Amino acid sequence: MNINRLTIVLALFAIGLTACSKDEGPEPFPAGTATLYMMNEENGRTTLGNSDVYITAEGNFRSAQFPIFDVGETRGIGQIEMPDFVNMASEVAVRPRHGYVICSPRDIVAFPSRTQAIAENAAVYRVWVDSWIRDQERVTGANVRFLLGRPDEQDRMPAWGSDLGALNWNDTESRSETLRIAIPASDPKEVEVIFPYEEEVPIGWTLRRNELVLNIERGHFDPTEYRMRIRCHHIYTEVTLRTDYVY
Structure with missing residues (x-):
């Protein structure tokens, strides 16, 4: 009887730990996140949302208008924070499980400290690469998730123009x-x-x-x-x- 009670208590404790672990951190894919089968330039050249960003035959994101920032490996869209906006690249490698920020260079300014910052009301693409798309052994694109929003999605700062x-x-x-x-x-x-x-x-x-x-x-x-x-x-x-x- 005591063993059964102990088993039940341990099971409930394990369930509690699981529930707590699931609640930790931001939602990986917030409401509004879109899924895109992004084919490279040799297989249809899919562009990201309303931008000109596409994947090259070499497996890079490329844009003629927007800088692209690789923020490293993340667990989804929700973990993508704003980068330091120092190295503005028009082409970066596509890496599964990595997050990216894409924005207009006009929304970025340098402060007297030389710190670069983006406007609170700017339009920002948060992009997360799930996996490659393959035709047998040949890479033809990538499975991508993206969300178009603002830099401060949690409204932690005073709104622009307030x-x-x-x-x-x-x-x-x-x-x-x-x-x-x-x-x-x-x-x-x-x-x-x-x-x-x-x-x-x-x-x-x-x-x-x-x-x-x-x-x-x-x-x-x-x-x-x-x-x-x-x-x-x-x-x-x-x-x-x-x-x-x-x-």
Whole structure:
């Protein structure tokens, strides 16, 4: 009787561990993921989605318009993160089980730190190669899965073009109020704030855990609406912010 009970307990424990392991990590193939039998240029030259990306006879992805980034081996679309956008290649090797990012070079900018980042509202192809397609021993293409979306699919950053509201200077108390923005980074090296359309601004910022804290650094300024860019890792967004006085 005790042995039977022990067997049941162990079985339930094993089921629990299996369930937990299945819940770990992102969904390998999120909703909207498409499957493509991508034939190479000698067997129909299938292109990826609405792009000009195709597979060459040598087994490479090639494009005349878009840089292609190999992000290494992943378990599916859901694990594909944005690359550092440093080495922009128009042709890269097709490798089963590897993930790729394909985007427009116009959506990538360099920040003062020389870090490259892609716009939050950019259109991005995440591509995952399942396996080769073969005709006997000859490779004729690849089984590919892809998803067209945005760099920040989890909406962890402020949306492009959103209004953060007002950042005020309390003139009675001669101090700045603060504005806090949740961002997906806690390392100051992974965060950058710039005002690309202004030469001088009265706004300063600090990073406290996963919050960007904005304040006005001096009490003499003209109330203004600013366009501000926030970089987190290799994604950036552009938002608006107003400065004003309160009494």
